[in-house]
């Protein structure tokens with residue numbers, strides 16, 4: 001059997017990669033006379049690196065490459081000053097967050113391979129995005145440098161032990177037998193190439209299963225929900241999932257549905273926002289990674305499913321258009337009737353972000369929050385289907401309730417892609433005719449979200465008539 005090929009990055013993943021590349025380029029501008037190593041392959045890059053460091057003297061290398069046994073490490077920025085080495089790893093995260101474990105791990109790995117190749121870095125630092133940067137400022141203010149030499153030193157010994165065992169395992173002619181672990185959930189190989197092949201009910205579909213419980217089950221040979229024996233203590237929501245998987249029949253609590261639906265007040269507004277968030281701000285006076293509300297869709301219905309209106313707004317991409325968006329939203333959403341959203345925490349956060357910047361509109365915006373009803377909570381409280389696989393996202397729920405509707409036929413089918421498309425529009429990456437098409441696709445996507453809510457609400461109502 002051939003080696004499985006990883007899927008190509010999605011549109012949104014590609015956007016993150018591109019922004020990472022841009023940040024890497026910005027970091028290099030802070031080091032004068034640096035030499036970029038880009039010979040086309042790891043081996044050639046390694047040879048070039050060795051050639052460049054062979055001569056004594058100060059030097060700055062970008063993407064210096066080192067190979068030890070089968071392991072390759074590329075140092076984002078490596079400097080030798082008066083015979084001492086300094087390593088800088090460039091990251092897209094912001095300094096207001098704690099240094100992530102995986103960032104220290106990355107730096108430790110690079111430091112370890114350098115070490116094995118005979119380069120002992122005096123300091124190992126992370127260059128992260130400064131929260132204080134604003135569009136138009138000097139590149140120097142974009143980065144904040146954090147020395148993590150001590151944290152790396154603490155991990156080095158452990159890394160060395162693991163490194164030896166990984167080299168030993170990868171050097172063997174027989175493939176090790178894979179076992180189910182929590183990270184399998186996010187692994188691209190899981191379903192088609194590895195332990196998930198032909199497994200419809202993997203253990204991690206059990207909602208909020210702790211790592212301890214997960215590992216206990218796997219150690220006892222239980223890697224599917226249907227393999228869990230009846231005497232095991234589960235939480236009430238895990239018990240529902242277990243029963244549903246065992247019986248292959250959906251679970252439904254009609255009383256709870258009725259209780260929730262009775263709280264909805266006419267006329268009903270179904271509201272959904274889309275946002276954009278980028279490391280390099282799109283507009284002046286925006287912090288890196290600030291979430292900017294860019295569009296909304298509202299469907300308005302009576303209790304008898306008569307559509308009263310559909311309103312939508314998509315920001316002008318070249319300016320921060322939030323004032324116009326907020327004023328239009330307040331006009332379109334009325335002052336009475338329930339506002340149904342899917343996953344209220346996010347939508348409330350978006351409204352509060354508008355309250356922060358437009359205090360003169362705060363009372364009217366906060367009044368929207370008071371009217372919000374979370375459709376996701378209604379579904380979560382009262383329904384489970386084995387095909388949900390532990391997820392209550394609207395993309396998972398919609399095909400269960402409304403099989404004739406899905407997101408596959410849309411050109412933009414998820415929020416991350418919508419965000420990436422808007423960022424590309426704002427950066428002028430599309431010619432005008434393409435930009436028109438992308439804007440239409442964005443509106444179609446947001447409209448689908450609110451119409452999906454209408455249809456799911458309808459189906460829930462039908463269950464209790």
Ligand code: SF4
Pocket residue numbers: 178179180181183184187188189190191194195196
């Ligand atoms: S599915 Fe799990 S065991 Fe298989 S490669 Fe992915 S993470 Fe490893």
